[in-house]
Amino acid sequence: MKILSPAISSLARMRLWRIDAWKNNPAMAQRDVLQNIVTAAQYTEFGRKYNFSKLFTVRAFKETVPVHEYDDLKPYIERIMNGEQNVLWNTPIYWFAKSSGTTSDKSKFIPVSEESLNDCHFKGAKDVLTLYYNFNPNSGLLTGKGLVIGGSHRLNPINTDAQFGDLSAVLLQNTPFWGHWIRTPDLSIALMDEWESKIEKLAQSTIKENVTSVSGVPTWTLILFKRILEMTGKKNIAEVWPSFELFMHGGVSFVPYKEQFQKLIGKKINYLELYNASEGFFAAQDSPESDGMLLFVDHGIFMEFMPVSEQGKKFPKTIGLKDVEIGKNYALIISTNGGLWRYLLGDTVQFTSINPFRIKVSGRLKHFINAFGEELIIDNSDKAIAVASEKTGAIVTDYTAGPVYFTDSSNGAHEWLIEFEKEPDSLDHFRDEMDAALKQINSDYEAKRHKDIALRPPVVHALRKGIFTEWLRKKERLGGQHKVPRLSNERIFIEELLKLNNDTFVTK
Numbered sequence: 001m002k003i004l005s006p007a008i009s010s011l012a013r014m015r016l017w018r019i020d021a022w023k024n025n026p027a028m029a030q031r032d033v034l035q036n037i038v039t040a041a042q043y044t045e046f047g048r049k050y051n052f053s054k055l056f057t058v059r060a061f062k063e064t065v066p067v068h069e070y071d072d073l074k075p076y077i078e079r080i081m082n083g084e085q086n087v088l089w090n091t092p093i094y095w096f097a098k099s100s101g102t103t104s105d106k107s108k109f110i111p112v113s114e115e116s117l118n119d120c121h122f123k124g125a126k127d128v129l130t131l132y133y134n135f136n137p138n139s140g141l142l143t144g145k146g147l148v149i150g151g152s153h154r155l156n157p158i159n160t161d162a163q164f165g166d167l168s169a170v171l172l173q174n175t176p177f178w179g180h181w182i183r184t185p186d187l188s189i190a191l192m193d194e195w196e197s198k199i200e201k202l203a204q205s206t207i208k209e210n211v212t213s214v215s216g217v218p219t220w221t222l223i224l225f226k227r228i229l230e231m232t233g234k235k236n237i238a239e240v241w242p243s244f245e246l247f248m249h250g251g252v253s254f255v256p257y258k259e260q261f262q263k264l265i266g267k268k269i270n271y272l273e274l275y276n277a278s279e280g281f282f283a284a285q286d287s288p289e290s291d292g293m294l295l296f297v298d299h300g301i302f303m304e305f306m307p308v309s310e311q312g313k314k315f316p317k318t319i320g321l322k323d324v325e326i327g328k329n330y331a332l333i334i335s336t337n338g339g340l341w342r343y344l345l346g347d348t349v350q351f352t353s354i355n356p357f358r359i360k361v362s363g364r365l366k367h368f369i370n371a372f373g374e375e376l377i378i379d380n381s382d383k384a385i386a387v388a389s390e391k392t393g394a395i396v397t398d399y400t401a402g403p404v405y406f407t408d409s410s411n412g413a414h415e416w417l418i419e420f421e422k423e424p425d426s427l428d429h430f431r432d433e434m435d436a437a438l439k440q441i442n443s444d445y446e447a448k449r450h451k452d453i454a455l456r457p458p459v460v461h462a463l464r465k466g467i468f469t470e471w472l473r474k475k476e477r478l479g480g481q482h483k484v485p486r487l488s489n490e491r492i493f494i495e496e497l498l499k500l501n502n503d504t505f506v507t508k
Contacts, residue, residue: 088339149216236266
């Protein structure tokens with residue numbers, strides 16, 4: 001492995017010119033992507049329906065093809081899962097990434113073509129490696145193994161030729177043979193779908209490996225780290241894996257978790273944020289100093305950006321890269337080399353830079369609180385939680401929030417359910433600091449809180465430890481890409497969690 005590492009790291013650095021080419025010409029790269037995927041799909045059923053063979057401009061494409069949500073494409077996808085081909089994409093599709101939204105119990109099955117595997121997901125992974133070596137030229141990353149905390153996999157019972165699983169499982173199943181040399185654990189463990197047993201097996205099988213990197217959702221990674229320390233009796237993860245240097249994360253904001261990671265790891269390491277969803281590899285942090293992730297504009301995905309005010313309109317307005325503005329909230333609409341066409345992803349993003357184009361994920365279209373015109377998004381709540389934690393010495397494991405509606409005797413509020421790893425000395429102090437941070441971050445929230453006219457102070461509950469894991473288990477959504485919904489404009493999650501908590505929460 002020590003011989004292999006310099007060779008691979010040299011190859012990684014040699015790829016940098018490819019990244020610079022599309023990074024410096026993003027609009028051209030996006031036009032080329034659209035032309036390539038429309039041309040490839042022109043003789044599919046979908047392509048014939050919308051006259052792809054006659055679409056030669058971005059404007060014509062947008063005027064001809066409507067914006068789709070999953071339910072609009074679902075009939076096509078179900079036919080592909082039943083064995084039909086050349087429906088949405090022109091090459092055979094036998095893999096589907098199972099994605100479950102946090103506001104519905106129904107699963108989504110995202111088609112994964114050979115092109116989306118090689119020219120999007122795996123190309124994105126190579127570019128991440130290149131970018132990492134570019135700002136860490138002396139890295140020993142490939143002298144050891146990468147621990148992948150992935151999802152589960154099983155056969156699709158409808159069609160034995162078609163298989164589905166979490167995105168990480170699909171990628172693991174299709175990884176080139178040499179890729180398995182530099183990753184751990186064994187595939188049989190990586191693809192387990194019972195997460196409590198899986199954490200145990202992951203811990204047992206990796207404590208003696210030379211792990212140099214870990215990738216996964218922060219919540220499950222923390223659980224694994226704690227179990228490893230219990231098993232080994234070590235003080236921190238650095239004692240278990242002395243060469244550990246990189247944690248790659250995505251899916252949820254890392255802000256509420258960073259302090260816990262630093263404490264558990266016990267030494268300074270690098271953190272790299274990725275935006276790799278079932279639908280594609282969209283962005284990755286290109287520098288530790290950069291605010292946001294470099295947008296991958298040459299990876300088989302044509303991107304449009306819809307102002308969130310257009311949500312719900314029959315013909316929503318979308319814009320391209322040349323018209324985006326820093327700090328504004330956009331919903332991402334994508335057309336891909338896997339057969340998704342003008343697909344409303346559901347994520348909202350904000351641009352942090354336009355030269356080059358960098359983004360951060362600000363939330364979900366359905367995950368916000370706007371019951372009183374406050375337009376509170378996940379980016380706001382994560383930052384406020386982090387500020388309150390720092391100022392009160394608290395450590396937050398997980399949280400969710402929703403509205404408290406007006407009554408005859410009181411005005412509205414936000415209700416917060418928080419599971420603490422370390423509780424603050426005063427929940428009132430934590431609430432006040434969080435409230436003050438939200439006022440500073442969000443002017444609409446500040447206006448609604450002015451003199452308590454529309455919103456009274458937040459109602460904050462400290463829930464018992466393990467409550468969110470228990471809630472996810474009961475909903476059969478434990479593990480993988482399933483996440484606790486941070487914000488909701490309804491009280492469904494709040495009521496379920498309060499009931500499950502058996503009135504043991506502390507209210508102040």
